Amino acid sequence: MTIVLRTEGLTKRFGALTAVDRLDIEVREGEVFGFLGPNGAGKTTTLRLLCALIAPSAGSAEIAGLRLGRDDERIRGSVGILTEHPGLYERLTATENLMFFAALYGMEKRQARAQVERFLRLMGLWEKRDDAVVTFSRGMKQKMAIARAALHEPRLLFLDEPTTGLDPDAARTVRDLILSLAREGRTVFLCTHNLDEADRLCDRIAFFRRQVIRIDEPDRLRAELYGRTVEIRVVPTPRPEHLERVRTVHGVREAWLENGSILVRTDDPLGTDPAVVRELVGAGADIAFVSERRVSLEDVYLKIVHDQEDAEKAPARP
Amino acid sequence: MTLAARASRTTIIGAVCGREWREAAGNKLLVGMTLFPPVVILAAGVFAVAAAAVYPPSESDLRAIYAAAPAVQGLDPTQAVQGLIAQYFLILFMLIPTVVPLTIAIYSVIGEKSARTLEPLLATPVGVGELLLAKSIASTVPAVLVTWVAYVIYLGSVFVFGSPPAVHAVTAPRWVLAVIVMVPLLTALSVNLGILISTRVNDVRVAQQIGGLVVVPIVAIGIAQVTGRVVLDDQSFFSTTIFLIAVDVIVFFAAKVAFQRENILSRWR
Numbered sequence: 001m002t003i004v005l006r007t008e009g010l011t012k013r014f015g016a017l018t019a020v021d022r023l024d025i026e027v028r029e030g031e032v033f034g035f036l037g038p039n040g041a042g043k044t045t046t047l048r049l050l051c052a053l054i055a056p057s058a059g060s061a062e063i064a065g066l067r068l069g070r071d072d073e074r075i076r077g078s079v080g081i082l083t084e085h086p087g088l089y090e091r092l093t094a095t096e097n098l099m100f101f102a103a104l105y106g107m108e109k110r111q112a113r114a115q116v117e118r119f120l121r122l123m124g125l126w127e128k129r130d131d132a133v134v135t136f137s138r139g140m141k142q143k144m145a146i147a148r149a150a151l152h153e154p155r156l157l158f159l160d161e162p163t164t165g166l167d168p169d170a171a172r173t174v175r176d177l178i179l180s181l182a183r184e185g186r187t188v189f190l191c192t193h194n195l196d197e198a199d200r201l202c203d204r205i206a207f208f209r210r211q212v213i214r215i216d217e218p219d220r221l222r223a224e225l226y227g228r229t230v231e232i233r234v235v236p237t238p239r240p241e242h243l244e245r246v247r248t249v250h251g252v253r254e255a256w257l258e259n260g261s262i263l264v265r266t267d268d269p270l271g272t273d274p275a276v277v278r279e280l281v282g283a284g285a286d287i288a289f290v291s292e293r294r295v296s297l298e299d300v301y302l303k304i305v306h307d308q309e310d311a312e313k314a315p316a317r318p
Numbered sequence: 319m320t321l322a323a324r325a326s327r328t329t330i331i332g333a334v335c336g337r338e339w340r341e342a343a344g345n346k347l348l349v350g351m352t353l354f355p356p357v358v359i360l361a362a363g364v365f366a367v368a369a370a371a372v373y374p375p376s377e378s379d380l381r382a383i384y385a386a387a388p389a390v391q392g393l394d395p396t397q398a399v400q401g402l403i404a405q406y407f408l409i410l411f412m413l414i415p416t417v418v419p420l421t422i423a424i425y426s427v428i429g430e431k432s433a434r435t436l437e438p439l440l441a442t443p444v445g446v447g448e449l450l451l452a453k454s455i456a457s458t459v460p461a462v463l464v465t466w467v468a469y470v471i472y473l474g475s476v477f478v479f480g481s482p483p484a485v486h487a488v489t490a491p492r493w494v495l496a497v498i499v500m501v502p503l504l505t506a507l508s509v510n511l512g513i514l515i516s517t518r519v520n521d522v523r524v525a526q527q528i529g530g531l532v533v534v535p536i537v538a539i540g541i542a543q544v545t546g547r548v549v550l551d552d553q554s555f556f557s558t559t560i561f562l563i564a565v566d567v568i569v570f571f572a573a574k575v576a577f578q579r580e581n582i583l584s585r586w587r
Contacts, residue, residue, distance in 0.1 A: 087438045087439075090433065
């Protein structure tokens with residue numbers, strides 16, 4: 001698979017403050033890559049570095065086949081960025097805003113008009129094309145800003161909190177757009193605090209706090225940190241001996257009672273779960289249902305971030 | 319494949335000017351602040367020249383006028399006063415290219431800062447130098463045009479209401495050249511100073527107060543000429559023009575240094 005973004009030791013310092021510290025990542029063409037981290041972790045600075053808006057203090061990066069620091073102008077033409085704030089010209093109409101940026105991206109007028117129409121229709125704003133942006137709701141402005149970022153068909157699209165402040169309907173439109181862009185083969189680099197959104201959209205995610213803490217697929221991270229958890233509902237209620245029997249099954253990492261169910265954590269659900277069910281049935285339990293309990297990405301995120309915080313606080317060994 | 323290409327400098331300047339002018343046209347406060355100074359100066363100038371024709375000067379006024387401007391001695395009192403007024407108002411016309419573009423330039427940068435539109439703009443494949451040049455042109459052109467239009471109207475009014483010495487004063491080659499050459503130079507100076515100041519402050523009013531200092535030398539020259547301390551002859555016009563060109567270049571480069579992508583994104587607050 002083609003690598004569209006690669007950084008090696010990318011670092012950004014502002015005086016004594018290191019905002020981004022030796023960033024090493026690879027992003028594959030066509031994937032939705034989630035970039036998650038707490039406030040002040042350096043996500044926006046990273047985005048600005050990767051969009052050639054600010055210069056790195058150290059390290060290197062290759063973006064869309066172009067070298068950061070050498071091909072900055074071409075990098076800016078090859079990527080699109082949704083900034084933290086929509087930053088639209090409010091006295092201008094939707095069409096005027098997008099046509100202005102199309103001109104700066106060097107698009108021909110006819111091509112620009114076609115792209116403006118395409119994205120305004122895609123965002124459900126075509127009927128408002130001649131209205132001044134000042135009359136738009138926050139959600140409409142955010143959609144306009146996304147249209148502006150994608151207008152010139154960039155290979156790599158950087159989105160900073162794209163659904164913040166949007167109503168559920170507008171948020172869905174944005175998520176659908178992200179997925180459709182990914183289906184077209186475009187790469188989306190998504191900075192978000194919305195972990196549910198990251199879970200739904202991202203092929204891989206990076207947990208970041210000045211440095212990358214972990215990068216992987218969401219499901220693999222869940223499995224690694226928490227294993228797989230199944231919920232076995234026993235009616236009327238599970239008895240203590242049921243729990244004891246479950247704990248004796250080979251492959252069970254952990255088992256506990258919760259709200260009338262037995263919860264079982266295992267690394268190999270396909271091998272272990274049938275044995276657990278057999279054991280319970282053998283012990284006379286009446287099983288109403290068995291279902292997988294998904295650990296939320298929020299739990300994964302908090303565990304990773306807190307583990308790192310603990311590691312930083314721990315005194316160094318002599 | 320991305321559709322982006324390198325936009326030509328003409329396209330960038332055209333796009334930025336078109337966008338800034340459309341936005342400015344929708345900003346009633348900015349339009350008012352742009353048109354107010356030239357309208358006031360023009361109206362006052364026309365009124366003063368016309369009034370001098372209707373109300374001849376008193377003996378004491380005349381003595382003061384002859385003392386301040388020995389060149390008009392021997393002329394008919396009304397003609398002398400009109401000639402003097404017509405010429406002195408030309409100095410006030412030099413205030414227009416310092417005041418008007420300053421307001422436009424300040425709004426052009428501080429407006430973008432407060433609306434947070436600079437980051438998306440800087441994310442395009444356009445050099446900051448080109449962007450600054452485009453912004454400078456977008457602020458300079460309307461101010462120069464407004465001044466020239468005001469000057470033409472003033473000329474027409476002096477032709478209608480003024481005496482031959484008044485017409486002679488306002489059509490003197492030195493003044494025509496001053497309007498053609500020095501107005502754009504003063505405008506460019508004011509614009510780039512406005513941009514430079516706007517990089518350091520976030521409030522339009524504060525920027526205007528600081529930028530207002532630009533008018534001080536113009537007013538000083540006007541006062542010096544009225545009191546007879548300075549004579550604006552060909553040599554002084556030439557020296558001032560050279561000085562303005564040099565200052566324009568220095569201030570443009572200072573603005574260019576302040577108007578850097580990383581400074582704007584990391585340090586401007």
